[in-house]
Amino acid sequence: MxxxxxxxxxxxxxxxxxxxxxxxxxxxxxxxxxxxxxxxxxxxxxxxxxxxxxxxxxxxxxxxxxxxxxxxxxxxxxxxxxxLTLDRGQGREILKELQKEKEDILRFSFFGDQVVTDTPHLFTEKYEKALGLSFSYVNNLHDHMEECFLQDHHPTMIVLMTESSVTARITDKIFQRFGDQVFVTNSHDYFTEVLHPMxxxxxxxxxxxxxxxxxxxxxxxxxxxxxxxxxxxxxxxxxxxxxxxxxxxxxxxxxxxxxxxxxxxxxxxxxxxx
Missing domain, CATH: 3.40.50.1000 (HAD superfamily/HAD-like)
Known part of the structure; x- marks a missing residue:
């Protein structure tokens, strides 16, 4: 051995x-x-x-x-x-795709050691309790991301949290839309995580x-x-x-x-x- x-x-x-x-x-x-x-x-x-x-x-x-x-x-x-972070084009297009979703979802992004969201939701309390973190709330995640890009501050990961019955469909949708431009994975049945391809x-x-x-x-x-x-x-x-x-x-x-x-x-x- x-x-x-x-x-x-x-x-x-x-x-x-x-x-x-x-x-x-x-x-x-x-x-x-x-x-x-x-x-x-x-x-x-x-x-x-x-x-x-x-x-x-x-x-x-x-x-x-x-x-x-x-x-x-x-x-x-x-x-x-x-x-490794997502670039401006990737971040913008991923958020645009997620905003088309009609499902009850929570969108958030990791910027350094901060979790930022524009969708206060019942899920946030569950996530905060699970990971011992607090969300920072903004009016519009897309606008916040654009401001961060201007400061050369890029998102590490964009995450979608929803019911497990929806996760597989959204994961597949993002993979079909972006292919190898990003890496799409699931750490839990209710998470879809989008990252730099490497x-x-x-x-x-x-x-x-x-x-x-x-x-x-x-x-x-x-x-x-x-x-x-x-x-x-x-x-x-x-x-x-x-x-x-x-x-x-x-x-x-x-x-x-x-x-x-x-x-x-x-x-x-x-x-x-x-």
Whole structure:
């Protein structure tokens, strides 16, 4: 069995349990593996500030992959190591396309460490509570984005939040409209996320491995959803936890029987025997 030296962990639906906590037994297991020289990196769709507390809890010192791979920050000093954003044309056209939707939706965009929306909605409270963030409200997201472009401040990601029954249709619509001009993914059944075409967890994980001087074969990635697929396929050992959509299982090297954080613990026990 190849020697794994770096483990990338998704947060929501993977490392975190249903209470959005990391069980103590998993914290201790990760601490033990770090003491044995194994590196860990959080790789999440969350903004950096919403992911940092979990990295701190695990005493991770080094890169953190945020915004589905569009951003890599150093947890030691918060320095930005890598940041991919949408350009003016992409941002404008994506918002224009989303404004055509008649469904009950929440549109918002990530600008640096800020979440901006022009559609106050019941979903905002759910999202704020889930990620420990507060929205900044503007009258018109398109106008706000244009003002940001004039200051050379580009959006990291544009997100649509709606009922899960609508998400697949909108995701497909954006993919058909923009093709490889952007990267479209889903971190949850109710999110459609649009990013720079190279902004994936897979490319970000490859950069982190390179920073650490590690080969692809020395890397394991563990996730639960479509936005994790790129890193699971890139890593030498790709793992989906048991709660991942069934259609993704065949894309991984291993699928755990356990769900969420208990699936992570199962994977660590399998690939790092005592």
């Amino acid at each position: 190849r020697r794994i030296q770096l483990v990338a962990l998704d947060l929501d639906g993977t490392l975190l349990n249903e209470k959005r906590e990391i069980p103590l037994s998993l914290v201790e297991r990760i601490e033990d593996l770090q003491a044995r020289g194994i590196h860990f990196v959080v790789a999440t769709g969350r903004l950096y500030p919403a992911a940092l507390p979990y990295a701190r809890q695990l005493a991770l010192k080094g890169p953190l992959i945020a915004c589905n791979g569009a951003m890599i920050r150093d947890t030691k000093d918060d320095r930005t190591l890598h940041h 902004a994936t967890k897979g490319q970000a994980l490859a950069q982190v491995a390179s920073m650490l001087g590690l080969s692809q074969g020395a890397v394991m990635a563990i996730g639960d959803n479509r936005n994790d697929l790129s890193m699971i396929e890139w890593a030498g050992t790709g793992v989906y936890v048991g709660n991942a959509p069934a259609g993704l299982h065949e894309r991984a090297n291993y699928v755990t029987k356990e769900y969420q954080s208990w699936g992570v613990l199962e994977a660590l026990d399998k690939f790092f025997p005592e």
